[in-house]
Amino acid sequence: MPVPTPALDRAAAQMAAAGVDALLLGPGADLRYLVGYRALPLERLTLLVARADGRHALLVPRLERPRAEDSGAGGAVAIQDFAETDDPFALAARCLDGLPPGAVLGAGDRLWSTFLLGLQDALPSASWVRASTVTRELRMRKAPDEVDALRRAGQAIDRVHAQVPGLLKAGRTESEVGRDIADAILAEGHQTVNFVIVGSGPNGASPHHETGSRVLADGDAIVVDIGGTLDGYCSDCTRDYVVGDPPDGYAEAHAALETAQAAACDAVHPGVTAAAIDAAARDVLSAAGYGGHFVHRTGHGIGLEEHEDPYIVAGNDLALAPGMAFSIEPGVYLPGRFGMRIEDIVVVTDDGCERLNTLDRAAVAVAP
């Protein structure tokens, strides 16, 4: 008899409390969190059916069965496989036997629509909600071993940032620098590189510019925002660099940004809302005249995924609680000129927060 993981038991209890009868989860973070299976994202359905009544099942394509078994998931749930020509949606519906016709089902937030549409056809009387209405309650507050994993990832990405000044040089392209940073992310212990942003000069004013063919030049401000996954947990840290002398207006803006980022970190305490943290950063920048140039929210949760709950954004009245982990990353973007952003991951403690990134937050000047 499979023995559900503690996380599955907590999910079942949370489902019962939330009035959700079952979760239907594809490959991704929820699946890893609940049963430890790192399923491949395939056009063939992989689906964990986690039920409030504890009758869980994991449906996998037959050729994935060895990987599913190797993951140990079979110790927690019954694994069912299907052949290439079987109808996986009919099998999924059978895993929901015994639920009432109007059952409330939680679809994995990142489950592909091709699968949700197939499940909706096979279960026409069900009503659907996002699985995160249940799983966010489990995953938002990190356990001590998860905080430890995030801390190690944070230390690793800090070691990469410490090497960045040596990689920036007038004449090199963003892409060349980006490749070296990607190598360093792996060399410092991450298993995967999740993203590398090197936004130089005006490119820094597009918050999600990655890297490009632009050649670094004397006087460039450069935003470097990087992250990877280490032992399943993500890192994410942004620091700012300047080649030679900073452009006009840069120093004043960066001073305001440092104050804003510190104010948001200082505001983190249990019971404070996510929206209040966003406001703490935004108020500083608005008062300094940069409010219109801070064009995104202040942060996002982090854990098994780079971006997850809680989101640090206006309107989010969620009260922070110990163990929640998220970024604090205000930025200032002056189109056509430059951008800047300072980002640390923080974990809420009983009386404030711990910053998992500890490098100095001033813009680092490098010789051209």
Place this chain on the structure above:
Amino acid sequence: MPVPTPALDRAAAQMAAAGVDALLLGPGADLRYLVGYRALPLERLTLLVARADGRHALLVPRLERPRAEDSGAGGAVAIQDFAETDDPFALAARCLDGLPPGAVLGAGDRLWSTFLLGLQDALPSASWVRASTVTRELRMRKAPDEVDALRRAGQAIDRVHAQVPGLLKAGRTESEVGRDIADAILAEGHQTVNFVIVGSGPNGASPHHETGSRVLADGDAIVVDIGGTLDGYCSDCTRDYVVGDPPDGYAEAHAALETAQAAACDAVHPGVTAAAIDAAARDVLSAAGYGGHFVHRTGHGIGLEEHEDPYIVAGNDLALAPGMAFSIEPGVYLPGRFGMRIEDIVVVTDDGCERLNTLDRAAVAVAP
């Protein structure tokens, strides 16, 4: 005024023919195919609304607007952005103004369920189908420039396989070999590594085993299945290797596999069904006594995605047509002992097919 791309015009015509009023597409291959925008997969909605009546729109988070504009998509569709606290689903619904209440909408196959559920809430009277009911008709038959891109990707991955014998050595782990192969995939011109499978000994009997800590030993059979993306199009090729002398029964099974793979390639002609290609390989292996050990379909389409239509599988009565590109990759898996698979990408021509992978298909013996 934006001028739709030829692909968007063809999509609109195909929608009209299929009775679909609009496609709602998130980041991914359909979006790249229709407007050339390589959107990031984010928790914030990016959505192309492509309408049969030609009133297209691209909805993007405000901080993605620069990337969307840089992609040139704005030349083909009107770009609309939204702020962090806007409701993107209400905006999407507004992009469908003027459609009848029972409109038929095609959701991107890989659009995340969190977005489809939001759209379904905002558009309660719509009925939903998979966008691929429309886009597969466009994307399955490759244009000459797409075939050329697939050919270059195929040549690049062949150059990697040519280096594999030099990487296999008793005493090395699968993961070590896999890292070297990943480096070679990039060095040979791919921009990304999509997957590296090095299945040695019994690990080769799990078709989707990636790499692990297993140490290669004298007498190991090894399946190497690798692919990347080069200029937007994917490569995918499998060859088999043996360290030292092959295990008992290997040579006979591999001879049957070579015959099966060749039979399937020879069967490819316009008008033949996908199912018939699957049967051509399967019949050879069944007659040789390996039918029960060929546990997956014979192939999958390939192009902007590693796996896309057409699927070469029993029950798929699709008639092949010139320009269709797919893998032919029968395999034999003996649990606990070894596995083997031979895979080429082929493109249907007017009178047969062109193989895009041309290395010899015999198992390659390497010294221990």
